[in-house]
Amino acid sequence: MTPADDPGAGPDPIAGTGGPARSPSAVELGRRAYRRTQTTRSVLLSAVSTLVFAAVIWVFVVNTPGWTRVQQSFFDPAVAVKAWPRVFEGLLLNIRVLLVAAVGVLLLSLVLATLRTLRGAVFFPLRALAAGYTDLFRGLPLIIVLYLVGFGLPGLGVFPKLPSYVWGTIALVLTYSAYVAEVWRAGIEAVHPSQVLAGRSLGLSHGRTLRTIVLPQAFRKVTPALMNDFVAMQKDVGLISVLGAVDAVRAAQIETAASFNFTPYVLAGLLFVLLALPMIRLTDWLSARMRRREQVGGVG
Known part of the structure; x- marks a missing residue:
């Protein structure tokens, strides 16, 4: 029973x-x-x-003794209201440059990371080229890259005439691709070799194994780092103003020269902070979530 x-x-x-x-x-x-x-x-x-x-x-x-003067020079509401339209219009340019640069960085950095992970003596020139690229652009300050790209390349006379913000976008892509490529490479190398061997034993080619098995796992591992680089690029996109592009920083500079007041710079800074805050909070939340899943033995 x-x-x-x-x-x-x-x-x-x-x-x-x-x-x-x-x-x-x-x-x-x-x-x-x-x-x-x-x-x-x-x-x-x-x-x-x-x-x-x-x-x-x-x-x-x-x-403090100088608070009154500082308040008048940096925190004047009337000047902020007057400067708002031009500064906000410049911020829209920064956002457009940021979105285009983010896509370019993602694609170029992935190519560089893939080249650096190739095995075999025949691929040594490609690995050396990718390593030299990352070493060069990680060592150069971004503002120097902006000057070299924004003023040097047009001076060759072989490129069509392009707006200054286009050259600034290219400089951002060149510089940040070197940093993000190393993030990708770390994620790819963190995937256990048995995953690659399992894919090859199923008859998958090296490229398909990388695309369907390695990269998805690597992406989960490096997502917080990628998002942090995106936050950093949100700030550095304001440096395109050195090439003459009328972005938020350049617009603030114009308004400051017109009003003899630094409040437009504070306004531009606050707008950049508001632009970055959602991504910062999302990065923190995602990092905490992945840490909790790893602690309980889940798949990160």
Whole structure:
């Protein structure tokens, strides 16, 4: 006779079915209530301490001898309102350059990383070329690359006349591709060699193995690093103003020269911060999520 045939048999302790669900004990309910109380207390203490700290800083800054002059020169609401249309229009140019540069960096860096991971003596020239590229552009400051690309390449006379922001986009792609290529390479090399051997044993070519097996795993491993590089590029896209492109920074410079007030620069800086905040928060959330999954043994 099985437990199911015996009316006096209790629920199967292994299957965990056949009986009513157990309610939490009084001790467990007390623990949950204590954790809720501690969470609420921590949130309140954090809020109060933050407000007190901000108030102390504000009182200190306001009571400094030069605060009045600084407020008039950097935080004039009337000047900010007047400069808003031109600065915001320049920010739209920065966003367009950023989106195009991000796609270019993603594609070029992936090609460079793939070249650096090729095996075999026959591919040595390609590996050396990719390594030299990454070494060169990781060593050059971005502003120098902007000058070389923005003023040097047009001076050759072999390229069509292009707007300055196009040359700035090319300089961003050249520089950031070197950094992101190393991120990709680290992710590719972090994938266990057995994954590649398994793909080849199934008859997949090297390219298809890389595309369908290695890159998806590498992408999950390096996503936070890629997003951090994107955040960095969001700031550096403002450097295209050195080539004459009327972006947010150049527009702020024009408004500052017209009003003899630095408030437009503060306005442009705040707009760049607002542009970067969503990606920063998303990067933090994704990094914490992947860390939790790794700690519990899940697939990152």
